[in-house]
Amino acid sequence: MKIIKLDATDSTNSYLKTLLNKDSVDDLTVVISKHQKNGRGRNGSIWVNDPSLNLAFSIYKKFENLSVSNQFYLNIISSISVFELLKKYKVQQLTIKWPNDIMTANKKISGILIENNFRGSLITHSIIGVGINVNQAKFKNLPNATSILNKTGFKNSLDDLANDLIFIFKRNLNNFQSKINTLSSFYNQSLYRKNIKTEFIDNQKKSIIGEIVSVDEKGILKLKKLDGHYKNFMENEIKMKI
Template structure:
């Protein structure tokens, strides 16, 4: 497994995608950078990365026959891998806020951005970007953000965490070949707010209250509403409010 280390870049995802247009890369090639000037989050949001304090990580995953209908499993694999890696750092109450934010308590410690290259109804390859807050001590204007250092009071090696995350991703991609349902069950066991009454905002700005039950294989969240009705929503249709 190859790791490309950079000092500064606009975005590790963008760098890796440009590299793929120029040359053939080994499966599970990783790009990491000490600093990102234009780190990307989901839905066009910016991922803030302080120089050398946090992990800016992108991994290339090649597929031979990956049906686009299973694309949410990439979120499952990535979220579980980050959670399993972070558990080694004595963090309490690690959960996955659907679809793929990693939470420590009620604060976000990691985010994931997945970009797929699709031909027909198959995913040819994915570039999975992962940001993890490691040694940053404060987040101005980001009250819902945290880091390993804030949670534990300990500084940690970014390089060590990089290697652990790469190995864990490889393990879970291997597991996906034979234990797809097991991975989804693990993901559901990690759901933030599961079996609790939570507040949501739909894409037409209506407010909704309900209990998170599970997430399906195609990525829809199942909510038991206050009227006891069960409803399913895609992540483009509803947002969990913290």
């Protein structure tokens, strides 16, 4: 296992992808940066962070027989790993916002971006990127963001957090397919706004109001609509309105 520490980079995920294009990369290689200048989130969103205050982290994982149909397993594992880390650092009221943002109360404290490489029906490797707001107190133009500092009142070492997160990821990625039922159950128990009336926006900009019932192991969200009917959605079909 190799750990690469950087003062700054555009994106830790992009840095790992550049390494992969140049040479072979050891399984579970980790890239950590004090400053991520162009951090990326899901659907092209940008993660804005102040230098040396937050954790930008990416881990590379090889697979031999992980089916494309089971790719949401990685969302489950990654979300739970970050959830565990934040719980260890005394952050309260933690939930997982489908598919893989971590919330505390109604504010986002961490985001995850997973980029997979496919060969036929298998995933050959993944790069799991994690951004955690750690010691930043103010978030300009981001009213729904918060940090470990804001929630606990304590500053923390980014190196300590990174080491703890590496340990948790290594443990959870070990033979995870045999533990997926337990992990999926925990993921569902921890869902943000589960069984609470919530507004979503679909791809046609139409409003959908309903209650989250569950998320299955393929990542499909089951929603109970106001008329009592149930409908399933994939993650690229609707977005929660906060």
